Amino acid sequence: MRQVKPTDPDFSPDRVEPRRHPKTRKAIPVLLLYVGFCLFTAVMLFIRVAGGQWKEACLCAVALGCFALPALIEKICRVRLPAPLEIIAQIFIFATLVLGELFKLYIRIPFWDNLMHFISGFMFAAFGYCLVDVFSRKGNARRMVSPAFLTFVAVCFSIAVSVCWEFFEFAVDNICHMDMQKDTLLRGFSTFFSQNAATTPLTQYGDIAKTTVEMADGQLFVVAEGGYLDIGLVDTMSDMLIQFLGTAVFAVIGILDAKSHGKGRVGSLFIPVLCEETGKGEQEEAGKGEQGGEKEKEPVPAGTAAGKSNPARQDR
Numbered sequence: 036m037r038q039v040k041p042t043d044p045d046f047s048p049d050r051v052e053p054r055r056h057p058k059t060r061k062a063i064p065v066l067l068l069y070v071g072f073c074l075f076t077a078v079m080l081f082i083r084v085a086g087g088q089w090k091e092a093c094l095c096a097v098a099l100g101c102f103a104l105p106a107l108i109e110k111i112c113r114v115r116l117p118a119p120l121e122i123i124a125q126i127f128i129f130a131t132l133v134l135g136e137l138f139k140l141y142i143r144i145p146f147w148d149n150l151m152h153f154i155s156g157f158m159f160a161a162f163g164y165c166l167v168d169v170f171s172r173k174g175n176a177r178r179m180v181s182p183a184f185l186t187f188v189a190v191c192f193s194i195a196v197s198v199c200w201e202f203f204e205f206a207v208d209n210i211c212h213m214d215m216q217k218d219t220l221l222r223g224f225s226t227f228f229s230q231n232a233a234t235t236p237l238t239q240y241g242d243i244a245k246t247t248v249e250m251a252d253g254q255l256f257v258v259a260e261g262g263y264l265d266i267g268l269v270d271t272m273s274d275m276l277i278q279f280l281g282t283a284v285f286a287v288i289g290i291l292d293a294k295s296h297g298k299g300r301v302g303s304l305f306i307p308v309l310c311e312e313t314g315k316g317e318q319e320e321a322g323k324g325e326q327g328g329e330k331e332k333e334p335v336p337a338g339t340a341a342g343k344s345n346p347a348r349q350d351r
Contacts, residue, residue, distance in 0.1 A: 062118040065125070072129045073102055079137060091137055098132040108162075112169050114307040120161055123305075127154050141217070148217065152274045156193050156281025157305075163192025164289050165307040182293030186286050193282040194275075201271050208267065216267030224263055 080095035105116055105124050116124070131151050134140045140147045166188055167180055204215040223241035246259040258264055285305070292302025 065118050065121050068122060068125050069102060072125060072133075073099060076102070076129075076133055079133065094132060094136055098128060101128045101132065104128070112165075112307075113310050114165060114169060115310050116307050117304055119304045120158070120307065123154065123158055127151065127158060130154075148270075148274070149277050152197075152277040153281040156197065156278035156283075157285045158281075159196045160189040160193040160282040160285035160289070161305045162307065164189040164285070165309075166192060168309055182290055185293050186289045189289055190282050190286055193285075194279060197275050197278040201275065204271070205267070217270045218259075218267065219265045219269040220259055220262035221265050221269070222262045224265075 076095050076098050080092055080099070083089075083092040083095060102125065105121050108114070109116055130140075130147075135147060135151065164185060167185060171180075201216075207213050207215050222243055223239065225237055225239045227237055240263070243263045245257050245261065246264040248256045248258050250256070288299075288301055288305065292299035292306060295302070
């Protein structure tokens, strides 16, 4: 790829050069972690199938497929994931699907869901940070990229992933009648939907002791003690807020890395890089362009229209 010089008209001092990295073997910790997680999940899959627990067995199968996602991303996008980022991705998949869903840590540990959303915000922001390099590897957009724009793309990508995940949870809860959007107990709330809406537009309820449901046949059930049962709204908004906090942490790392023109030590631990092989096509095109320019600049032989005047005409 042609290097942009300070004398070029499209040179920008804030431009961030795309990272490139030679294709090397996987780090040993990454391989050990990958093999260990796959073996453990495979054993859990065999146990669940033997016990006839098909729902948990399908969850284990999905986890085994997700463990291959980092390698698939590297192959499709032709990037190299740093070892720390790939370790975070593998731990995140194992912690969400196996520990969180299979071993019910989402219920047993109150902050487990918040921790997973914070990690996902950081991780997806790192993936989003390299999107400009991935999609503009054959264009000139990279020459005009500023640190603020790179960080903006990373933040938007991470938030978009968070929104899509909340859409998925809402769809699963309504179609499959599950409870992915965890319920929250509230001591009070305000609403326009009440029996006194005609006289009092906004009704406030406070110091709620329990939530009771009355069925169509008149039966009463106490579904929650200690407050009003909110079905998903508070959980959805808190998840998106926590994921944004994780994204903001990476945004600081991304800005510092961009200011150092891709030479920051912390950024190199988490930001995916382009592989050297991806630049071969650009280098070949640049080489052909330079050769074509040299051919155009070859000296014109004498006697032509662009050279000296024709000797025959001089004799006349």
